[in-house]
Amino acid sequence: MVNEDRVTSVAPVLARSLVGGSWCGEGAQIDIRDPYRGAVVGRMCVSTPAELSGALAAAKAASAVMAAMPGYERAAMLQRIADSVAANAEEIARIMALETGKAIADCRTEAARAPATLRLCAEEAVRIQGEHVPLDGSAVGAGKIAMVMRFPVGVVAAITPFNAPVNLAAHKLGPALAAGNAIILKPSPKAPLSTQKFIEAVLDAGIPEGAVNVLHGDDIAPALVTDPNVDLVSFTGSIPVGKKIRSSIGLKPVVLELGGVGPTFVHHDADLVAAAKASARNAMQLAGQSCASVQNIYMHSGVREEFTEMLLHEVDSIRFGDPLDVATEVGTLIDEAAAVRVMGMVERAVDAGAQLLRGGSRTGAQVSATILSDVHPSMDVASQEVFGPTVTLQQYQEIEPIFRKISESPFGLQCGIYTNSLDLSLAAIRSLRTGGVIVNGTSRWRSDQMPYGGVKDSGAGREGPKFAMRDMTEERFFVFN
Structure with a gap:
């Protein structure tokens, strides 16, 4: 039943x-x-x-x-x-x-x-x-x-x-x-x-x-x-x-x-509560096994501490466990080999200087909710599709250089941006070379009637x-x- x-x-x-x-x-x-x-x-x-x-x-x-x-x-x-x-x-x-x-x-x-x-x-x-x-x-x-x-x-x-x-x-x-x-x-x-x-x-x-x-x-x-x-x-x-x-x-x-690398922006004028909840859920749901899952969160330096605290609080509330338990919100990856691959990316990032704020552990095919800060864009946990319950936190002062890097990257599926600025929203829509730009939503947002897909290698x-x-x-x- x-x-x-x-x-x-x-x-x-x-x-x-x-x-x-x-x-x-x-x-x-x-x-x-x-x-x-x-x-x-x-x-x-x-x-x-x-x-x-x-x-x-x-x-x-x-x-x-x-x-x-x-x-x-x-x-x-x-x-x-x-x-x-x-x-x-x-x-x-x-x-x-x-x-x-x-x-x-x-x-x-x-x-x-x-x-x-x-x-x-x-x-x-x-x-x-x-x-x-x-x-x-x-x-x-x-x-x-x-x-x-x-x-x-x-x-x-x-x-x-x-x-x-x-x-x-x-x-x-x-x-x-x-x-x-x-x-x-x-x-x-x-x-x-x-x-x-x-x-x-x-x-x-x-x-x-x-x-x-x-x-x-x-x-x-x-x-x-x-x-x-x-x-x-x-x-x-x-x-x-x-x-x-x-x-x-x-x-x-x-x-x-x-595939994609799930870029989602949190600007200084964003609704931080909504951004933290949606980003956490859309990074971890399906154990991160969605081509548009939130993987890279770019947060303005002015809201870094507050947003990070909110994000961690929301991630801590997500229930990982037995897929057949109706209380479980996140189950396993598709198999143990996939979990081992994800953990390898996380471990390489930590070895290169990233800070592990949450997670970083594995039991069989199940990987815990993992959050990394102090991530360099060249780390494969940021530059390649993880396809696991892992998210990186990167801060910025100026947003336009990040827009350019995303547009110049091989990936171009979807991008999310949280902001109350109409000008910034329009700038993102006009300059981000991706298949979709979701304003006040994450990269993972999708409805079944929309034109969903990417450009470039996506x-x-x-x-x-x-x-x-x-x-x-x-x-x-x-x-x-």
């Missing part, structure tokens, strides 16, 4: 390939373990080359069916899918908590967001618009009628990460179907079980055979994204893998939602139903002479 002090476990799940409407699993099986207890909670069937070929053929055939489906039918289908996912949300959330180590409260939130995301996609399915192009501006165009229309690209290959396995799958599956495409989904091998239950719910809603296919295993990914039957690749994950994908697929369009293209559908369709220009 939802109100239990501790959520009970569920039956082991087998994640299988979905090819043309049929579940199959001929390949090797891999254990999926609970990162908190180490117990096996399910298994994943690694997809074979034959399953890849079958999925490509099924998606290619289904793409014609999806393209011919009227928008209102696609919208109705997505509403049915949303209803089915919502009906299975509690089971999806429990499985997610077991396989990822995320707190059950966060898993329930995600399982509720996924159907909401799908409903947004349903609404956009009937809003795919082109535009009239006036040609009277030149003699050659006078008297002619011209339009631009948008058509589905065909087959979308979507690769999703472990940190939000269900809602991010919804962010790819929903827009693909809404735009009239077929999709081949490859979930993270670190979190395939909740995706299995999500896709089962999708199929229960009734969809054309082959419109949704699922493959498992990282070894299958290169052949998937480079296959000529795939018309667009949508990837959410690490920067190195994103670069490999982009360099391997030639002129094929690609949408990349990659990605290309945008997530969010309307904006993902723009990427998953192609323009076609026509003229009536």
Whole structure:
């Protein structure tokens, strides 16, 4: 029950390939373990080359069916899918908590967001618009009628990460179907079980055979994204893998939602209470495993002591523990190897002179809330994505030089700034080369309908139903002479 002090476990799940409407699993099986207890909670069937070929053929055939489906039918289908996912949300959330180590409260939130995301996609399915192009501006165009229309690209290959396995799958599956495409989904091998239950719910809603296919295993990914039957690749994950994908697929369009270093500013005129609470929570939630998590806090020297004290107080109130305990706010990292990597970054920073204000310890896959001050920008805990519950505190007198450094850095996902100054807010918006600037909010703020994504090494293209559908369709220009 939802109100239990501790959520009970569920039956082991087998994640299988979905090819043309049929579940199959001929390949090797891999254990999926609970990162908190180490117990096996399910298994994943690694997809074979034959399953890849079958999925490509099924998606290619289904793409014609999806393209011919009227928008209102696609919208109705997505509403049915949303209803089915919502009906299975509690089971999806429990499985997610077991396989990822995320707190059950966060898993329930995600399982509720996924159907909401799908409903947004349903609404956009009937809003795919082109535009009239006036040609009277030149003699050659006078008297002619011209339009631009948008058509589905065909087959979308979507690769999703472990940190939000269900809602991010919804962010790819929903827009693909809404735009009239077929999709081949490859979930993270670190979190395939909740995706299995999500896709089962999708199929229960009734969809054309082959419109949704699922493959498992990282070894299958290169052949998937480079296959000529795939018309667009949508990837959410690490920067190195994103670069490999982009360099391997030639002129094929690609949408990349990659990493960042979570810069958030606290200016001298900020609401310090709000800034401290939001910064602490958005640094630690999901154990820091969000590409936009608050990682680097830049605070004006005039509020350094007061803000630091408030931040530490808020961090101390966050409950780390058993992901299945409903009182837990932060669970584990995805596995012990990830925790070891994070601790290595923290230890190198301390060895180089950073001051450890909180945390800096590890138990298995769980890392304590860690706050570092006196951090030099060159330390990898500041200059590289940590992807763990770790935040650095850096002070400034003049804010413009920090703006320039962020704009010149390889990262450009989102930036938060707390200030009551309209002039400073506009300066941040105009000068920070990032995908988003959140005024009086942190770098991690996101709503599911917004255009979410980055620039530079942080990605290309945008997530969010309307904006993902723009990427998953192609323009076609026509003229009536």
